Every structure is written in C-alpha cells, then in structure tokens.
Amino acid sequence: MNPPARRSVWDALGYVLAEQIRADREYPPFDRSTRDGYAVRAVEAKRGATLRCAGEIKAGDTVTAPLAPGTCIQIMTGAAVPPGADAVVMIEFTGRANDLVQFERDTNPHQNIVSRGSEARAGDLALPAGVRLGFAELALAAQVGAAELLCARKPRVAILSTGDEVVLVDETPGPFHIRNSNSVSLAAQVRLAGGEPVPLGNALDRADDLGAKIEQGLQEDVLVLSGGVSMGKYDLVEEVLKSFGAEFYFDAVAIRPGKPTVFGRCRDRMVFGLPGNPVSTMVTFQLFAVPAVDILGGTEARPLPLLEATLGETLKERTGLTHFLPARLEWESGHPEVRALRWQGSGDIATLSRANCFLVVPADRQDIAAGEKVSVLPRGDVL
Ligand code: AMP
Ligand code: MG
Numbered sequence: 001m002n003p004p005a006r007r008s009v010w011d012a013l014g015y016v017l018a019e020q021i022r023a024d025r026e027y028p029p030f031d032r033s034t035r036d037g038y039a040v041r042a043v044e045a046k047r048g049a050t051l052r053c054a055g056e057i058k059a060g061d062t063v064t065a066p067l068a069p070g071t072c073i074q075i076m077t078g079a080a081v082p083p084g085a086d087a088v089v090m091i092e093f094t095g096r097a098n099d100l101v102q103f104e105r106d107t108n109p110h111q112n113i114v115s116r117g118s119e120a121r122a123g124d125l126a127l128p129a130g131v132r133l134g135f136a137e138l139a140l141a142a143q144v145g146a147a148e149l150l151c152a153r154k155p156r157v158a159i160l161s162t163g164d165e166v167v168l169v170d171e172t173p174g175p176f177h178i179r180n181s182n183s184v185s186l187a188a189q190v191r192l193a194g195g196e197p198v199p200l201g202n203a204l205d206r207a208d209d210l211g212a213k214i215e216q217g218l219q220e221d222v223l224v225l226s227g228g229v230s231m232g233k234y235d236l237v238e239e240v241l242k243s244f245g246a247e248f249y250f251d252a253v254a255i256r257p258g259k260p261t262v263f264g265r266c267r268d269r270m271v272f273g274l275p276g277n278p279v280s281t282m283v284t285f286q287l288f289a290v291p292a293v294d295i296l297g298g299t300e301a302r303p304l305p306l307l308e309a310t311l312g313e314t315l316k317e318r319t320g321l322t323h324f325l326p327a328r329l330e331w332e333s334g335h336p337e338v339r340a341l342r343w344q345g346s347g348d349i350a351t352l353s354r355a356n357c358f359l360v361v362p363a364d365r366q367d368i369a370a371g372e373k374v375s376v377l378p379r380g381d382v383l
Contacts, residue, residue: 002153015151016299021127026117030080035112038072039085045107088112154196155296158217159186161202162228182226193293205234227276229260237273256321257346258284277346307376309336315368326355356383
C-alpha cells in the first residue's frame with residue numbers, strides 16, 4: 001500500500017485518519033454561556049430577587065472583570081462567563097425595568113454554563129488513528145486546529161467486467177449487446193465505501209483476454225470482477241483465477257440474488273468474482289466487498305446496517321436462500337414500514353433505482369404477513 005499523505009481538512013471526507021489528533025487547548029477554552037440571558041451568582045438570583053445589570057458580554061469579548069456582588073451581567077450564547085458568576089439565567093425567565101432585572105425562578109449553580117476543559121483537556125486524544133473521517137470528525141479536527149490531516153491512501157479497487165455481450169458505455173451497442181453498467185455501479189460503490197476505483201474495462205469470455213486483464217487487476221489492492229462466475233460454458237472467471245494460483249474461501253452463497261459469488265485470494269490480493277446480473281453485482285458488493293475496502297483502508301469493517309421495519313404488504317418467497325428484494329422504506333405512519341417492489345429479477349436496474357433499501361427475507365421464511373417485523377438493508381447511498 002502507498003504511504004499516507006497529508007490532506008486539507010476541506011478535502012478529507014471519507015478518508016481514514018493515519019495519525020492521532022490531540023486537543024490543542026482546553027475545550028471549551030473558557031467557561032461558556034450556552035444561553036442568551038444574565039450571568040449571576042446563583043445564590044443571589046432566587047425567584048423574585050432583583051439584581052442590577054452592570055453591563056453586557058458578547059460572544060468574542062475579552063472577559064476579565066469579575067461580577068460584582070449584587071449585580072448581574074447580560075450575556076450572549078457563546079460568550080465567556082465572568083469570574084465570580086456561577087450560573088446563567090435564560091432571558092425568557094427574567095423581567096427587566098431599566099437596569100433592574102427580576103428573576104422568575106430559582107437558579108441552580110452551573111446552569112447554562114459549560115466549564116472550561118469539560119469537553120477536552122489540552123493534549124487529550126481528539127481523534128484516534130484509524131477513524132473514518134465523516135463530517136463530525138472533520139468538524140472536530142477543525143475545532144482543534146488540525147487544518148491538514150495525515151490520511152491513509154484509499155485502497156485501489158480494480159474493476160473488471162466480463163462478457164462477450166458487454167460494450168463500454170460510450171460505445172454503440174449492437175442489437176444483442178448490452179452496455180457495461182456494472183463497472184459504473186461498482187465504481188460508485190467503491191467510492192462510497194472509501195476506495196479508489198480503477199476501471200479496467202471489459203474482458204471477453206476467453207481465457208487469454210480474461211487472463212491478461214486479471215493480471216493487470218492483480219497490480220491493485222483488490223480485484224473485483226463482474227460476471228462469468230455461474231455454471232455457463234463461458235463462465236471462466238474461477239478457472240482463470242485458479243490458473244493464477246487463486247485460493248477460494250467460498251464460491252457460492254445462500255442468497256438471492258448473488259448465489260454464485262466467489263471470494264478468494266490470488267497473489268496476496270483479495271479477489272471478488274461477483275455475478276454479472278446488475279442487481280446481484282450491487283447487492284454482493286455491498287454485502288461482501290465493502291468490509292474488505294474498510295479493512296484494506298486501515299479501519300474497522302463496518303457492520304451491516306440492518307434496520308427493523310414493519311412489513312407493509314404480505315410476501316411469498318421460496319425458502320432455502322436469504323433474499324434481498326428491492327424495496328421502499330417509508331415513514332408515512334411515523335414508523336418505518338417497508339414494501340417490496342415488483343421487479344423482473346436481478347437484471348432489473350430500473351426497479352432498484354426506485355428502491356431505497358433491500359428487504360431481507362430469511363431463508364426459512366416462506367410467507368411473511370403484513371404487519372410482521374422484518375430486516376431491511378439500506379442501499380447505503382440514498383438511505
Ligand atoms: P453472467 O454473470 O456473466 O452470467 O451475466 C449475467 C447477466 O448479467 C447477463 O444477462 C449479462 O448480460 C449481464 N451482465 C454481465 N455483465 C454485465 C455488465 N458489465 N453490465 C451489465 N450487465 C451485465
Ligand atoms: Mg457472462
């Protein structure tokens with residue numbers, strides 16, 4: 001793998017952090033008011049008490065003068081609480097006449113103040129190495145002044161489609177050709193997973209062409225193939241990989257779509273042979289290849305983000321395989337409810353484009369009645 005490189009915090013979304021980031025000072029750096037109101041001594045601001053307002057403090061003001069006994073100071077959200085004050089009373093619970101402020105409720109010490117250093121002490125670990133940088137992690141890096149971050153290189157994922165019928169997206173297909181949509185969906189899924197796609201085009205269903213392109217793919221960190229893993233006479237992927245010395249961890253999975261999925265190791269590279277039907281390719285990449293991209297990227301494999309929802313419409317499926325059906329999860333009733341979409345099987349990209357999730361039907365369940373709880377796998381991009 002390539003060495004890590006420094007990236008601007010503006011440009012590090014989705015990368016894995018390759019260094020520790022520590023707090024550069026106390027957080028918050030001063031006792032911070034979390035409300036617009038009055039800084040007080042809590043004992044002096046009992047219900048019905050009146051205090052003279054001795055001034056105001058805005059966010060960003062330098063605050064050194066202590067709060068004089070018997071007074072309060074108007075204070076804004078994000079401003080520093082003056083020495084001597086131990087509470088902030090929300091403006092909504094006060095009444096004001098000229099410079100006199102009356103308090104409608106009793107006041108508790110510490111209310112509406114976040115004390116200096118209570119979120120982090122200077123030198124505390126803010127972000128450990130190995131975290132994936134999402135918007136919250138980037139905000140934390142920005143907060144502690146880490147404008148540049150050492151990021152792991154994204155794993156390079158070679159993408160190779162196969163099939164004599166497959167033409168590139170910008171080519172004109174003959175009447176019996178189809179365009180290579182799998183390489184496009186795989187590249188998008190690789191990006192979403194935090195990898196860098198390396199599209200290698202399409203290999204013909206011939207051992208020599210397939211072999212030459214697999215050879216090329218094995219230069220990258222992972223190789224993902226689509227098509228050519230079923231039982232057909234021209235499904236040559238496993239055979240050609242074997243001739244390169246591949247070992248397979250599995251070459252079938254009890255799921256539909258996606259049964260002929262192959263996963264193995266070849267010349268110290270992980271190799272996935274995903275079935276070529278477009279929905280199978282997309283489902284199996286999500287199930288099996290995303291964790292590999294995580295691990296190669298230097299972070300923990302994320303768990304499958306299964307949700308629970310109520311089935312909106314009765315289902316009848318064949319038993320024996322776990323099904324992943326294109327489906328829509330909606331919250332119209334305020335609760336998650338999922339419905340499988342009618343589809344033409346695993347070649348039906350159009351239906352998947354209208355789905356936001358897969359409904360997971362366990363292998364041992366033939367009929368599931370509307371109203372039962374079921375598992376749902378979000379598509380990962382739109383949901
Ligand atoms: P295979 O897994 O090679 O038997 O292919 C299964 C089905 O998926 C066939 O109908 C193929 O035409 C189709 N298919 C294979 N590769 C692609 C691809 N790259 N893009 C779109 N469809 C494909
Ligand atoms: Mg094929």
